[in-house]
Amino acid sequence: MIQFDQVSFQYKPNTPYVLNDINLTVSEGEWVSILGQNGSGKSTAAKLINGLLRPIEGRVLIDDTEITDETVYQVRRHVGMVFQNPENQFVGTTVLDDVAFGLENIGVPREEMIDRIDESLKQVGMLDYKNHEPTRLSGGQKQRVAIASVLAMKPKIIVFDEATSMLDPVGKKEIIETMQYLHKHYKLTVIMITHDLNEAAYSDHVITLHKGRVWLQGTPRNLFQYGEKLKEVGLEPTLVTKVYQSLKRESFHIKEEPIHFKELVDELWTLYLKT
Protein backbone atom coordinates (compact mmCIF):
# COMPACT_ATOMS: atom_id res chain seq x y z
CA MET A 1 0.00 0.00 0.00
CA ILE A 2 2.50 2.60 1.18
CA GLN A 3 6.14 1.80 0.65
CA PHE A 4 9.24 3.83 1.41
CA ASP A 5 12.20 2.39 -0.43
CA GLN A 6 15.52 3.69 0.92
CA VAL A 7 14.17 7.20 1.20
CA SER A 8 16.45 10.06 2.13
CA PHE A 9 15.47 13.69 2.26
CA GLN A 10 17.08 17.04 2.94
CA TYR A 11 15.47 20.45 2.55
CA LYS A 12 18.52 22.19 1.09
CA PRO A 13 21.81 20.87 -0.26
CA ASN A 14 24.63 20.77 2.29
CA THR A 15 22.25 20.58 5.24
CA PRO A 16 21.85 17.50 7.43
CA TYR A 17 19.47 14.84 6.14
CA VAL A 18 16.02 15.09 7.73
CA LEU A 19 15.30 11.51 6.74
CA ASN A 20 18.05 8.98 6.29
CA ASP A 21 17.62 5.76 4.37
CA ILE A 22 14.07 4.98 5.51
CA ASN A 23 12.43 1.68 4.59
CA LEU A 24 8.80 1.30 5.53
CA THR A 25 5.77 -0.66 4.49
CA VAL A 26 2.20 0.00 5.53
CA SER A 27 -0.46 -2.45 4.39
CA GLU A 28 -4.03 -1.71 3.43
CA GLY A 29 -6.49 -1.00 6.25
CA GLU A 30 -3.80 -0.54 8.87
CA TRP A 31 -3.66 2.22 11.46
CA VAL A 32 -0.06 3.28 11.82
CA SER A 33 1.34 5.97 14.07
CA ILE A 34 4.56 7.69 13.17
CA LEU A 35 6.09 8.95 16.38
CA GLY A 36 8.98 11.22 17.16
CA GLN A 37 9.99 14.45 18.78
CA ASN A 38 10.26 17.78 16.96
CA GLY A 39 12.83 17.52 14.22
CA SER A 40 12.69 13.74 14.04
CA GLY A 41 11.46 13.94 10.45
CA LYS A 42 7.96 12.68 11.08
CA SER A 43 6.15 15.57 9.36
CA THR A 44 8.55 15.34 6.44
CA ALA A 45 7.67 11.67 6.13
CA ALA A 46 3.97 12.61 6.03
CA LYS A 47 4.52 15.10 3.22
CA LEU A 48 6.42 12.49 1.21
CA ILE A 49 3.39 10.18 1.28
CA ASN A 50 1.28 12.37 -0.99
CA GLY A 51 4.03 14.00 -2.95
CA LEU A 52 4.05 17.42 -1.31
CA LEU A 53 7.76 16.69 -1.01
CA ARG A 54 9.83 14.39 -3.21
CA PRO A 55 12.68 12.25 -1.84
CA ILE A 56 16.24 13.20 -2.71
CA GLU A 57 17.16 9.53 -2.88
CA GLY A 58 14.98 6.45 -2.97
CA ARG A 59 11.36 6.02 -3.94
CA VAL A 60 7.93 6.39 -2.37
CA LEU A 61 5.33 4.00 -3.76
CA ILE A 62 1.58 4.12 -3.27
CA ASP A 63 -0.19 0.97 -4.49
CA ASP A 64 3.01 0.05 -6.36
CA THR A 65 2.96 3.36 -8.22
CA GLU A 66 6.01 5.51 -7.69
CA ILE A 67 5.25 9.16 -6.99
CA THR A 68 6.59 11.18 -9.90
CA ASP A 69 5.54 14.40 -11.61
CA GLU A 70 3.21 12.38 -13.82
CA THR A 71 1.54 10.34 -11.09
CA VAL A 72 1.41 12.86 -8.26
CA TYR A 73 -2.12 14.17 -8.95
CA GLN A 74 -3.41 10.64 -9.32
CA VAL A 75 -1.78 9.68 -6.02
CA ARG A 76 -3.28 12.68 -4.23
CA ARG A 77 -6.76 11.40 -5.04
CA HIS A 78 -5.98 8.34 -2.95
CA VAL A 79 -4.04 10.02 -0.17
CA GLY A 80 -5.89 12.65 1.84
CA MET A 81 -4.15 14.83 4.34
CA VAL A 82 -5.33 16.63 7.46
CA PHE A 83 -2.90 19.21 8.81
CA GLN A 84 -2.11 20.62 12.21
CA ASN A 85 -3.66 24.08 12.11
CA PRO A 86 -7.46 23.97 11.81
CA GLU A 87 -7.66 27.59 10.68
CA ASN A 88 -5.06 27.50 7.93
CA GLN A 89 -6.46 24.58 5.96
CA PHE A 90 -9.98 25.93 5.68
CA VAL A 91 -10.16 27.19 2.10
CA GLY A 92 -13.87 27.86 1.58
CA THR A 93 -15.96 30.68 3.00
CA THR A 94 -18.44 28.15 4.41
CA VAL A 95 -18.31 24.47 5.42
CA LEU A 96 -20.07 23.57 2.19
CA ASP A 97 -17.58 25.46 0.02
CA ASP A 98 -14.64 24.01 1.88
CA VAL A 99 -15.71 20.41 1.30
CA ALA A 100 -16.50 21.27 -2.31
CA PHE A 101 -13.01 22.68 -2.93
CA GLY A 102 -11.28 19.31 -3.25
CA LEU A 103 -14.08 17.90 -5.39
CA GLU A 104 -13.95 20.91 -7.71
CA ASN A 105 -10.22 20.37 -8.09
CA ILE A 106 -10.61 16.81 -9.30
CA GLY A 107 -13.49 17.74 -11.59
CA VAL A 108 -16.40 15.91 -9.98
CA PRO A 109 -19.70 16.73 -11.75
CA ARG A 110 -21.91 19.11 -9.76
CA GLU A 111 -24.77 16.67 -9.07
CA GLU A 112 -22.43 14.04 -7.67
CA MET A 113 -20.61 16.70 -5.69
CA ILE A 114 -23.74 17.63 -3.76
CA ASP A 115 -24.36 14.01 -2.76
CA ARG A 116 -20.76 13.42 -1.78
CA ILE A 117 -20.61 16.57 0.34
CA ASP A 118 -23.70 15.57 2.32
CA GLU A 119 -22.43 12.05 2.76
CA SER A 120 -19.00 13.03 4.02
CA LEU A 121 -20.37 15.72 6.34
CA LYS A 122 -22.70 13.11 7.78
CA GLN A 123 -19.77 10.74 8.38
CA VAL A 124 -18.05 13.29 10.60
CA GLY A 125 -21.29 14.53 12.17
CA MET A 126 -21.11 18.04 10.73
CA LEU A 127 -24.12 18.01 8.40
CA ASP A 128 -26.02 20.50 10.58
CA TYR A 129 -23.22 23.03 10.13
CA LYS A 130 -23.26 22.97 6.34
CA ASN A 131 -23.77 26.71 5.89
CA HIS A 132 -21.63 27.86 8.80
CA GLU A 133 -18.64 30.12 8.32
CA PRO A 134 -15.32 28.94 9.83
CA THR A 135 -15.41 31.65 12.53
CA ARG A 136 -18.53 30.06 13.98
CA LEU A 137 -16.83 26.67 14.46
CA SER A 138 -14.57 25.38 17.23
CA GLY A 139 -11.12 23.99 16.46
CA GLY A 140 -12.38 20.41 16.72
CA GLN A 141 -15.27 21.15 14.39
CA LYS A 142 -12.95 22.74 11.85
CA GLN A 143 -10.74 19.65 11.94
CA ARG A 144 -13.81 17.48 11.38
CA VAL A 145 -14.67 19.59 8.35
CA ALA A 146 -11.09 19.10 7.16
CA ILE A 147 -11.63 15.34 7.53
CA ALA A 148 -14.92 15.56 5.63
CA SER A 149 -13.17 17.48 2.84
CA VAL A 150 -10.71 14.63 2.55
CA LEU A 151 -13.38 11.92 2.81
CA ALA A 152 -15.46 13.46 0.04
CA MET A 153 -12.60 12.73 -2.33
CA LYS A 154 -12.92 9.03 -1.44
CA PRO A 155 -9.30 8.38 -0.50
CA LYS A 156 -7.84 5.04 0.52
CA ILE A 157 -5.35 6.57 2.91
CA ILE A 158 -5.71 9.50 5.29
CA VAL A 159 -2.62 11.08 6.80
CA PHE A 160 -3.18 13.06 9.98
CA ASP A 161 -0.20 15.36 10.41
CA GLU A 162 -0.41 16.22 14.13
CA ALA A 163 -4.06 16.97 13.50
CA THR A 164 -4.95 17.02 17.18
CA SER A 165 -1.99 18.95 18.57
CA MET A 166 -3.68 22.36 18.47
CA LEU A 167 -6.99 21.21 19.93
CA ASP A 168 -8.33 21.22 23.46
CA PRO A 169 -9.03 17.85 25.15
CA VAL A 170 -12.65 17.82 23.91
CA GLY A 171 -11.55 18.51 20.35
CA LYS A 172 -8.86 15.84 20.57
CA LYS A 173 -11.39 13.28 21.70
CA GLU A 174 -13.78 14.22 18.87
CA ILE A 175 -11.08 13.72 16.27
CA ILE A 176 -9.80 10.43 17.68
CA GLU A 177 -13.35 9.08 17.81
CA THR A 178 -13.97 10.19 14.22
CA MET A 179 -10.75 8.49 13.17
CA GLN A 180 -11.70 5.26 14.94
CA TYR A 181 -15.13 5.29 13.34
CA LEU A 182 -13.76 5.80 9.84
CA HIS A 183 -11.06 3.22 10.30
CA LYS A 184 -13.55 0.64 11.50
CA HIS A 185 -16.46 1.27 9.12
CA TYR A 186 -14.73 2.30 5.93
CA LYS A 187 -11.51 0.27 6.26
CA LEU A 188 -9.44 3.37 5.63
CA THR A 189 -5.72 3.20 6.06
CA VAL A 190 -4.84 5.73 8.74
CA ILE A 191 -1.41 7.25 9.14
CA MET A 192 -1.14 9.35 12.25
CA ILE A 193 1.82 11.63 12.86
CA THR A 194 2.06 12.45 16.55
CA HIS A 195 4.28 12.77 19.58
CA ASP A 196 1.53 11.76 21.97
CA LEU A 197 1.82 8.13 23.08
CA ASN A 198 -1.78 8.16 24.34
CA GLU A 199 -2.92 8.62 20.75
CA ALA A 200 -0.43 6.10 19.42
CA ALA A 201 -1.97 3.47 21.72
CA TYR A 202 -4.95 3.23 19.35
CA SER A 203 -2.89 2.16 16.37
CA ASP A 204 -2.03 -1.28 15.01
CA HIS A 205 1.58 -0.38 14.43
CA VAL A 206 3.94 2.33 15.51
CA ILE A 207 7.00 3.61 13.74
CA THR A 208 9.28 5.70 15.91
CA LEU A 209 11.65 8.06 14.17
CA HIS A 210 14.67 9.58 15.83
CA LYS A 211 17.06 11.97 14.09
CA GLY A 212 15.80 10.92 10.68
CA ARG A 213 16.15 7.19 11.21
CA VAL A 214 13.73 4.48 12.20
CA TRP A 215 14.31 3.87 15.90
CA LEU A 216 11.68 1.24 16.43
CA GLN A 217 9.02 -0.44 14.36
CA GLY A 218 6.42 -2.61 16.04
CA THR A 219 3.17 -2.68 17.98
CA PRO A 220 2.30 -0.05 20.58
CA ARG A 221 2.96 -2.70 23.21
CA ASN A 222 6.51 -3.22 21.93
CA LEU A 223 7.12 0.48 22.16
CA PHE A 224 5.58 1.03 25.57
CA GLN A 225 7.85 -1.64 27.04
CA TYR A 226 10.73 0.78 26.73
CA GLY A 227 9.23 2.78 29.59
CA GLU A 228 11.52 5.56 30.78
CA LYS A 229 13.93 4.89 27.90
CA LEU A 230 11.40 6.58 25.60
CA LYS A 231 12.53 9.90 27.03
CA GLU A 232 15.82 9.40 25.18
CA VAL A 233 13.97 9.79 21.88
CA GLY A 234 11.90 12.68 23.22
CA LEU A 235 8.70 10.81 23.97
CA GLU A 236 6.81 10.95 27.23
CA PRO A 237 5.58 7.57 28.58
CA THR A 238 1.83 7.55 29.21
CA LEU A 239 0.28 7.59 32.67
CA VAL A 240 -0.74 3.96 32.19
CA THR A 241 2.86 2.95 31.51
CA LYS A 242 4.16 4.94 34.46
CA VAL A 243 1.67 3.33 36.85
CA TYR A 244 2.49 -0.10 35.47
CA GLN A 245 6.23 0.47 35.87
CA SER A 246 5.83 1.67 39.47
CA LEU A 247 3.68 -1.35 40.30
CA LYS A 248 6.31 -3.61 38.82
CA ARG A 249 9.01 -1.96 40.92
CA GLU A 250 6.93 -2.63 44.01
CA SER A 251 6.81 -6.25 42.77
CA PHE A 252 3.12 -6.43 42.06
CA HIS A 253 2.60 -9.01 39.41
CA ILE A 254 0.73 -7.94 36.29
CA LYS A 255 0.81 -10.46 33.49
CA GLU A 256 0.76 -8.29 30.40
CA GLU A 257 1.68 -4.65 30.12
CA PRO A 258 -1.50 -2.57 29.78
CA ILE A 259 -1.48 0.15 27.16
CA HIS A 260 -5.02 1.50 27.39
CA PHE A 261 -6.49 3.07 30.46
CA LYS A 262 -9.24 0.49 30.65
CA GLU A 263 -6.76 -2.38 30.56
CA LEU A 264 -4.92 -0.91 33.50
CA VAL A 265 -8.12 -0.44 35.46
CA ASP A 266 -9.11 -4.03 34.72
CA GLU A 267 -5.72 -5.25 35.88
CA LEU A 268 -5.96 -3.23 39.05
CA TRP A 269 -9.37 -4.38 40.16
CA THR A 270 -8.60 -7.99 39.44
CA LEU A 271 -5.20 -7.76 41.12
CA TYR A 272 -6.52 -8.32 44.63
CA LEU A 273 -8.57 -11.31 43.52
CA LYS A 274 -5.44 -12.99 42.18
CA THR A 275 -3.16 -12.46 45.18
Next chain:
Amino acid sequence: MNQSLIIGQYVPGESVVHKIDPRLKLIIIFIFVIAVFMANNIWSYVSLYFFVFASVALSRIPVAYIFKGLKPVWWIIIITFMFHLFINSGGNVIVSFLGINVYEQGVFQGASIATRFFLLIILATLLTLSTTPIAVTDAVEALLKPLKKVRFPVHEIALMMSISLRFIPTFMQEMDKISKAQAARGLDYTKGKLKDRFKALLPLLIPLLISSFKRAEDLALAMEARGYQGEEGRTKLRQLSFSKIDYIVIISLIVFLVSFYMIRV
Protein backbone atom coordinates in the same frame (compact mmCIF):
# COMPACT_ATOMS: atom_id res chain seq x y z
CA MET B 1 -18.10 41.84 15.02
CA ASN B 2 -16.03 39.11 13.39
CA GLN B 3 -19.19 37.37 12.44
CA SER B 4 -20.58 40.36 10.57
CA LEU B 5 -17.42 40.82 8.55
CA ILE B 6 -17.43 37.59 6.65
CA ILE B 7 -20.99 38.03 5.46
CA GLY B 8 -20.30 41.71 4.91
CA GLN B 9 -23.31 43.89 5.42
CA TYR B 10 -25.61 41.26 4.00
CA VAL B 11 -29.16 41.36 5.34
CA PRO B 12 -30.71 37.94 4.73
CA GLY B 13 -34.07 38.05 2.99
CA GLU B 14 -36.36 36.40 0.50
CA SER B 15 -37.33 39.44 -1.54
CA VAL B 16 -37.23 39.80 -5.32
CA VAL B 17 -34.10 41.92 -5.05
CA HIS B 18 -32.36 39.21 -3.03
CA LYS B 19 -33.24 36.63 -5.63
CA ILE B 20 -31.97 38.50 -8.68
CA ASP B 21 -28.92 36.84 -10.17
CA PRO B 22 -25.83 38.68 -8.88
CA ARG B 23 -24.53 39.01 -12.43
CA LEU B 24 -27.68 40.84 -13.43
CA LYS B 25 -27.38 43.08 -10.38
CA LEU B 26 -23.86 44.11 -11.38
CA ILE B 27 -25.00 44.78 -14.96
CA ILE B 28 -27.94 46.87 -13.70
CA ILE B 29 -25.60 48.98 -11.60
CA PHE B 30 -23.29 49.44 -14.57
CA ILE B 31 -26.20 50.56 -16.78
CA PHE B 32 -27.50 52.79 -14.01
CA VAL B 33 -24.14 54.58 -13.72
CA ILE B 34 -24.40 55.47 -17.42
CA ALA B 35 -28.07 56.43 -17.09
CA VAL B 36 -27.35 58.73 -14.14
CA PHE B 37 -24.91 60.73 -16.24
CA MET B 38 -27.29 60.88 -19.19
CA ALA B 39 -30.15 62.42 -17.24
CA ASN B 40 -30.60 66.07 -18.21
CA ASN B 41 -33.97 67.39 -17.08
CA ILE B 42 -36.08 67.28 -13.97
CA TRP B 43 -38.33 64.47 -15.16
CA SER B 44 -35.47 62.19 -16.06
CA TYR B 45 -34.09 62.67 -12.56
CA VAL B 46 -37.51 61.98 -11.09
CA SER B 47 -37.66 58.71 -13.02
CA LEU B 48 -34.22 57.73 -11.64
CA TYR B 49 -35.39 58.48 -8.11
CA PHE B 50 -38.44 56.35 -8.82
CA PHE B 51 -36.24 53.49 -10.05
CA VAL B 52 -33.99 53.55 -6.96
CA PHE B 53 -36.75 53.91 -4.41
CA ALA B 54 -38.80 51.18 -6.08
CA SER B 55 -35.78 48.85 -5.82
CA VAL B 56 -35.33 49.73 -2.16
CA ALA B 57 -39.02 49.12 -1.48
CA LEU B 58 -38.92 45.79 -3.32
CA SER B 59 -35.92 44.63 -1.30
CA ARG B 60 -37.90 45.03 1.96
CA ILE B 61 -34.64 46.00 3.65
CA PRO B 62 -35.28 48.50 6.47
CA VAL B 63 -34.44 52.04 5.32
CA ALA B 64 -32.25 52.48 8.41
CA TYR B 65 -29.70 50.04 6.96
CA ILE B 66 -29.55 51.96 3.73
CA PHE B 67 -29.01 55.26 5.50
CA LYS B 68 -26.19 53.67 7.44
CA GLY B 69 -24.46 53.09 4.11
CA LEU B 70 -24.93 56.79 3.25
CA LYS B 71 -23.49 58.03 6.53
CA PRO B 72 -19.85 58.45 5.47
CA VAL B 73 -20.77 60.29 2.27
CA TRP B 74 -23.50 62.67 3.48
CA TRP B 75 -21.15 65.57 3.89
CA ILE B 76 -19.62 65.05 0.43
CA ILE B 77 -23.10 65.26 -1.07
CA ILE B 78 -23.92 68.43 0.87
CA ILE B 79 -20.59 70.11 0.11
CA THR B 80 -20.89 69.43 -3.63
CA PHE B 81 -24.41 70.81 -3.54
CA MET B 82 -23.28 73.97 -1.72
CA PHE B 83 -20.28 74.35 -3.98
CA HIS B 84 -22.42 74.45 -7.13
CA LEU B 85 -25.03 76.58 -5.42
CA PHE B 86 -22.58 79.41 -4.74
CA ILE B 87 -20.20 79.10 -7.68
CA ASN B 88 -22.48 78.60 -10.65
CA SER B 89 -23.93 81.86 -11.94
CA GLY B 90 -26.20 81.00 -14.85
CA GLY B 91 -29.85 82.02 -15.25
CA ASN B 92 -31.84 84.31 -12.98
CA VAL B 93 -31.09 85.13 -9.38
CA ILE B 94 -33.49 83.28 -7.10
CA VAL B 95 -32.39 84.36 -3.65
CA SER B 96 -29.89 86.91 -2.54
CA PHE B 97 -28.64 87.24 1.00
CA LEU B 98 -25.55 88.66 2.69
CA GLY B 99 -24.37 89.76 -0.71
CA ILE B 100 -24.32 86.25 -2.16
CA ASN B 101 -26.48 85.52 -5.15
CA VAL B 102 -27.97 82.13 -5.72
CA TYR B 103 -28.74 81.48 -9.37
CA GLU B 104 -31.26 79.17 -11.05
CA GLN B 105 -28.53 77.18 -12.81
CA GLY B 106 -26.64 76.76 -9.54
CA VAL B 107 -29.60 75.13 -7.86
CA PHE B 108 -30.22 72.77 -10.75
CA GLN B 109 -26.55 71.89 -11.20
CA GLY B 110 -26.03 71.38 -7.46
CA ALA B 111 -29.15 69.30 -7.10
CA SER B 112 -28.33 67.10 -10.07
CA ILE B 113 -24.75 66.38 -8.98
CA ALA B 114 -25.92 65.65 -5.44
CA THR B 115 -28.63 63.41 -6.86
CA ARG B 116 -26.12 61.42 -8.89
CA PHE B 117 -24.01 60.76 -5.83
CA PHE B 118 -26.98 60.02 -3.66
CA LEU B 119 -28.65 57.55 -6.04
CA LEU B 120 -25.45 55.72 -6.97
CA ILE B 121 -24.54 55.21 -3.35
CA ILE B 122 -27.99 54.00 -2.43
CA LEU B 123 -27.97 51.48 -5.26
CA ALA B 124 -24.48 50.26 -4.39
CA THR B 125 -25.47 49.93 -0.75
CA LEU B 126 -28.54 47.99 -1.81
CA LEU B 127 -26.29 45.58 -3.73
CA THR B 128 -24.11 44.87 -0.70
CA LEU B 129 -27.13 44.57 1.57
CA SER B 130 -28.98 42.11 -0.63
CA THR B 131 -26.08 40.01 -1.96
CA THR B 132 -23.50 37.89 -0.12
CA PRO B 133 -19.87 38.82 -0.86
CA ILE B 134 -19.27 35.35 -2.23
CA ALA B 135 -22.14 35.78 -4.71
CA VAL B 136 -20.58 39.07 -5.83
CA THR B 137 -17.27 37.23 -6.31
CA ASP B 138 -18.98 34.58 -8.42
CA ALA B 139 -20.67 37.27 -10.48
CA VAL B 140 -17.40 39.12 -11.07
CA GLU B 141 -15.78 35.88 -12.18
CA ALA B 142 -18.63 35.11 -14.56
CA LEU B 143 -18.73 38.61 -16.03
CA LEU B 144 -14.98 38.83 -16.51
CA LYS B 145 -14.85 35.45 -18.23
CA PRO B 146 -14.52 36.89 -21.75
CA LEU B 147 -11.25 38.51 -20.64
CA LYS B 148 -9.76 35.04 -20.34
CA LYS B 149 -9.18 35.18 -24.08
CA VAL B 150 -6.60 37.89 -23.55
CA ARG B 151 -4.96 35.77 -20.80
CA PHE B 152 -6.44 37.81 -17.96
CA PRO B 153 -6.27 35.55 -14.85
CA VAL B 154 -10.02 35.60 -14.07
CA HIS B 155 -10.14 32.38 -12.07
CA GLU B 156 -7.11 33.31 -9.98
CA ILE B 157 -8.52 36.73 -9.18
CA ALA B 158 -11.86 35.25 -8.13
CA LEU B 159 -10.06 32.71 -5.94
CA MET B 160 -8.00 35.47 -4.37
CA MET B 161 -11.15 37.45 -3.64
CA SER B 162 -12.88 34.51 -1.98
CA ILE B 163 -9.82 33.55 0.08
CA SER B 164 -9.46 37.15 1.23
CA LEU B 165 -13.10 37.17 2.30
CA ARG B 166 -12.58 33.96 4.20
CA PHE B 167 -9.48 35.22 6.03
CA ILE B 168 -10.69 38.70 7.00
CA PRO B 169 -12.24 37.51 10.31
CA THR B 170 -9.17 35.38 11.03
CA PHE B 171 -6.91 38.39 10.71
CA MET B 172 -9.25 40.50 12.82
CA GLN B 173 -8.95 37.94 15.60
CA GLU B 174 -5.22 37.77 15.14
CA MET B 175 -4.88 41.56 15.28
CA ASP B 176 -6.90 41.59 18.47
CA LYS B 177 -4.66 38.95 20.01
CA ILE B 178 -1.44 40.73 18.98
CA SER B 179 -2.61 44.09 20.25
CA LYS B 180 -3.47 42.57 23.61
CA ALA B 181 -0.12 40.79 23.76
CA GLN B 182 1.72 44.02 22.95
CA ALA B 183 -0.41 46.02 25.40
CA ALA B 184 0.64 43.52 28.06
CA ARG B 185 4.23 44.46 27.20
CA GLY B 186 3.45 48.12 27.69
CA LEU B 187 2.69 49.26 24.16
CA ASP B 188 0.30 52.18 23.86
CA TYR B 189 -0.70 53.38 20.42
CA THR B 190 -3.56 55.60 21.50
CA LYS B 191 -1.56 58.41 23.09
CA GLY B 192 1.19 60.75 22.06
CA LYS B 193 2.06 62.57 18.84
CA LEU B 194 0.81 61.29 15.52
CA LYS B 195 4.34 60.23 14.60
CA ASP B 196 4.74 58.25 17.81
CA ARG B 197 1.40 56.57 17.30
CA PHE B 198 2.39 55.44 13.84
CA LYS B 199 5.63 54.11 15.25
CA ALA B 200 3.70 52.20 17.90
CA LEU B 201 1.68 50.49 15.18
CA LEU B 202 4.76 48.72 13.83
CA PRO B 203 4.88 46.13 16.66
CA LEU B 204 1.31 45.25 15.69
CA LEU B 205 1.76 45.10 11.95
CA ILE B 206 5.02 43.17 11.78
CA PRO B 207 3.81 40.10 13.74
CA LEU B 208 0.60 40.18 11.69
CA LEU B 209 2.58 40.24 8.47
CA ILE B 210 4.80 37.37 9.58
CA SER B 211 1.89 35.23 10.68
CA SER B 212 0.04 35.91 7.44
CA PHE B 213 3.00 34.52 5.51
CA LYS B 214 2.91 31.42 7.69
CA ARG B 215 -0.82 31.07 7.07
CA ALA B 216 -0.37 31.54 3.34
CA GLU B 217 2.23 28.79 3.29
CA ASP B 218 0.00 26.41 5.23
CA LEU B 219 -2.98 27.21 3.05
CA ALA B 220 -1.02 26.68 -0.14
CA LEU B 221 0.13 23.30 1.16
CA ALA B 222 -3.42 22.32 2.15
CA MET B 223 -4.75 23.38 -1.26
CA GLU B 224 -2.07 21.42 -3.03
CA ALA B 225 -2.73 18.35 -0.87
CA ARG B 226 -6.37 18.50 -1.95
CA GLY B 227 -5.35 18.32 -5.56
CA TYR B 228 -5.51 21.97 -6.59
CA GLN B 229 -3.75 22.43 -9.90
CA GLY B 230 -5.18 25.64 -11.26
CA GLU B 231 -8.32 26.08 -13.25
CA GLU B 232 -7.87 23.25 -15.69
CA GLY B 233 -10.32 20.37 -15.28
CA ARG B 234 -12.13 22.12 -12.48
CA THR B 235 -15.86 21.90 -11.89
CA LYS B 236 -17.86 24.35 -9.81
CA LEU B 237 -20.31 23.77 -6.99
CA ARG B 238 -21.87 27.20 -7.02
CA GLN B 239 -23.55 27.88 -10.30
CA LEU B 240 -25.41 30.96 -11.38
CA SER B 241 -28.52 30.56 -13.45
CA PHE B 242 -31.20 32.96 -14.61
CA SER B 243 -34.65 32.31 -13.21
CA LYS B 244 -38.10 33.70 -14.03
CA ILE B 245 -37.49 36.66 -11.73
CA ASP B 246 -34.40 37.62 -13.72
CA TYR B 247 -36.31 37.64 -17.01
CA ILE B 248 -39.06 39.77 -15.48
CA VAL B 249 -36.39 42.13 -14.15
CA ILE B 250 -34.73 42.36 -17.57
CA ILE B 251 -38.04 43.20 -19.27
CA SER B 252 -38.89 45.82 -16.65
CA LEU B 253 -35.40 47.26 -17.01
CA ILE B 254 -35.80 47.59 -20.79
CA VAL B 255 -39.19 49.26 -20.35
CA PHE B 256 -37.67 51.65 -17.83
CA LEU B 257 -34.67 52.48 -20.01
CA VAL B 258 -36.82 53.18 -23.07
CA SER B 259 -39.13 55.48 -21.14
CA PHE B 260 -36.13 57.13 -19.49
CA TYR B 261 -34.64 57.79 -22.91
CA MET B 262 -37.90 59.33 -24.15
CA ILE B 263 -38.26 61.55 -21.08
CA ARG B 264 -34.88 63.21 -21.40
CA VAL B 265 -34.39 65.95 -23.95
